[in-house]
Each structure stands twice: as structure tokens, then as C-alpha cells.
Amino acid sequence: MQKKALGRGLESLISSLVVNKVEAGETVVTIPLNKIKPNRFQPRNKFDEEKLQELADSIKKYGLAQPILVATSIVPGEYEIVVGERRYRASKLAGSKDIKAIVKQSVDDEQKLDLALIENLQREDLDPIEEAKAFKRLIEEFGHTHEQISEVVGKERSVITNILRLLSLPEDIQLLISEGKLSLGHGRILAGIEDEKRIREIVVQILNEKLSVRTVEKLASVLKYEKKPAKEKKQEIELIHLKEEIQRKLGTKANISGTSKKGKIEIYYYSLEDLERIVSRLKF
Numbered sequence: 001m002q003k004k005a006l007g008r009g010l011e012s013l014i015s016s017l018v019v020n021k022v023e024a025g026e027t028v029v030t031i032p033l034n035k036i037k038p039n040r041f042q043p044r045n046k047f048d049e050e051k052l053q054e055l056a057d058s059i060k061k062y063g064l065a066q067p068i069l070v071a072t073s074i075v076p077g078e079y080e081i082v083v084g085e086r087r088y089r090a091s092k093l094a095g096s097k098d099i100k101a102i103v104k105q106s107v108d109d110e111q112k113l114d115l116a117l118i119e120n121l122q123r124e125d126l127d128p129i130e131e132a133k134a135f136k137r138l139i140e141e142f143g144h145t146h147e148q149i150s151e152v153v154g155k156e157r158s159v160i161t162n163i164l165r166l167l168s169l170p171e172d173i174q175l176l177i178s179e180g181k182l183s184l185g186h187g188r189i190l191a192g193i194e195d196e197k198r199i200r201e202i203v204v205q206i207l208n209e210k211l212s213v214r215t216v217e218k219l220a221s222v223l224k225y226e227k228k229p230a231k232e233k234k235q236e237i238e239l240i241h242l243k244e245e246i247q248r249k250l251g252t253k254a255n256i257s258g259t260s261k262k263g264k265i266e267i268y269y270y271s272l273e274d275l276e277r278i279v280s281r282l283k284f
Contacts, residue, residue, distance in 0.1 A: 069102050
């Protein structure tokens with residue numbers, strides 16, 4: 001389940017960076033577009049041309065509704081985008097010569113990546129592979145833990161881990177996920193399969209037969225079972241038979257989890273009378 005941090009708005013998430021503009025002495029300024037460079041840490045690799053044109057048409061007609069956020073560059077007189085690259089690109093497309101911006105005097109590289117990542121996630125502009133690569137950069141370049149990324153982007157730590165696992169897939173399959181031909185759910189299951197040949201076979205099935213995530217999950221479970229040693233399979237079959245025997249004798253649902261060496265038995269009841277009946281059969 002996703003945390004609700006993103007719903008609060010970008011500025012509340014990054015209050016330590018984008019503080020009250022009056023208190024910080026910041027003002028909205030107009031900067032020539034040719035003096036602004038894209039964010040080197042922009043996690044998004046592609047921009048929807050149709051949507052970009054729609055925004056450009058809107059800017060032509062109504063102007064820019066919200067200034068972008070920039071930081072001073074190491075090159076005197078130049079700036080680097082922190083948040084708002086889409087608005088920057090659309091303004092260029094609209095034929096604008098300059099753009100309104102808020103200038104942050106000191107934003108480090110880690111903050112630039114964090115902010116660009118948050119903005120794109122809020123707008124749902126990143127595909128799962130772009131997200132995974134952005135998370136990987138936060139880990140490798142800035143030493144973030146999965147828990148820290150979770151706090152930054154407002155997603156559960158397990159979600160971060162599952163998204164990062166997509167990068168273990170072959171690049172051509174990652175591309176299918178980026179293009180939306182395979183879903184995040186499909187990718188998560190495929191990333192748990194070690195045999196690349198089998199991964200590719202399942203991908204072909206998904207594309208040709210339009211397999212659901214649940215169906216692929218079942219295929220992966222069967223594959224996992226097939227790879228188990230014969231002795232382990234035999235033990236599992238014996239446990240299944242024992243579970244069925246317990247269910248038959250007690251007249252209720254039961255479950256055995258574990259191995260032949262240790263585990264647990266669960267017996268289900270659905271009313272007090274049902275429980276008394278089961279206890280009677282167990283002769284307690």
C-alpha cells in the first residue's frame with residue numbers, strides 16, 4: 001500500500017529545500033531560455049511529444065502558470081533546472097525566449113535528483129524502469145538505503161525493492177516494460193525467475209496470449225516446483241496427502257506449512273459449535 005506523502009503536494013514534501021519564498025528572500029525572475037540547462041539528474045528518459053505540444057499551445061495562449069525551479073550553475077550567468085523540465089521544453093516549443101523561474105542559490109546533486117524524481121512521480125511521468133534507474137542512482141551515487149528512498153518518494157520499502165529488481169532482467173525485456181507491453185506486475189514476477197531462457201519463453205506467452213499477472217504468477221510457481229529435487233517434491237506430496245487426511249477426518253479446512261522436519265498445522269473453524277465439534281474429534 002502506497003504512503004500518502006505525494007498527495008500533499010511537491011512543496012510540502014521538500015519543505016527543507018523549497019522554503020517560504022519571502023522568508024528566504026527569493027523572488028520570481030525572468031531568465032533567457034538559452035541560459036538554462038536541463039537537469040543532469042533528470043530520471044525521465046522520454047517526453048510525450050503530444051502532451052508537450054499541448055502544454056506549448058497552452059503556454060502560447062495563457063502563459064506559464066507556474067515558474068520552474070533552477071539552481072545556479074558552475075558557469076557564471078547560467079542555471080540548471082531542478083524542477084520543471086517539461087515546462088522548460090514546452091516553452092521552447094512555444095517559441096518563448098525566456099521563462100519565469102525561482103533561483104535556489106545552493107542545491108546539491110543529491111537534492112537535484114530527489115526533487116526531479118519526486119516531481120515526475122507526482123505527475124506519474126516515469127515508467128517502472130525509469131523509476132528503478134533513478135532509485136539505483138540514489139543508492140550508488142548518494143548512498144541512500146531502500147528505507148530512505150521510501151521516505152523521499154512516499155512508497156513502501158517493499159515497493160522500492162521490487163521496482164529495483166526489474167533491473168536484473170535482460171535489457172530488451174526492460175524495454176518492453178518501459179513501453180507498457182509488460183506491466184510492473186509481470187516484471188516483478190519475471191525478475192524472480194533465474195532461468196533467462198524460461199523468462200523469455202514466458203514473455204512470448206504473455207505477449208501472444210495476453211496472460212494476466214495472476215496467470216504468470218502460477219506459471220512461475222510451477223517452474224519453481226519443477227526445479228526442486230525429487231526428494232523434496234516427494235516430501236511435499238506427502239504433506240499434501242496428510243493435509244487432505246486431516247481435512248477429511250475433521251471435516252474442516254486445514255493447512256500444513258513447512259517441511260518434513262518442522263512446520264505448523266492450521267485448523268480452521270467457523271463458529272463456536274464448529275470449534276467444539278473439532279475439539280471433540282481431537283478428543284481433548
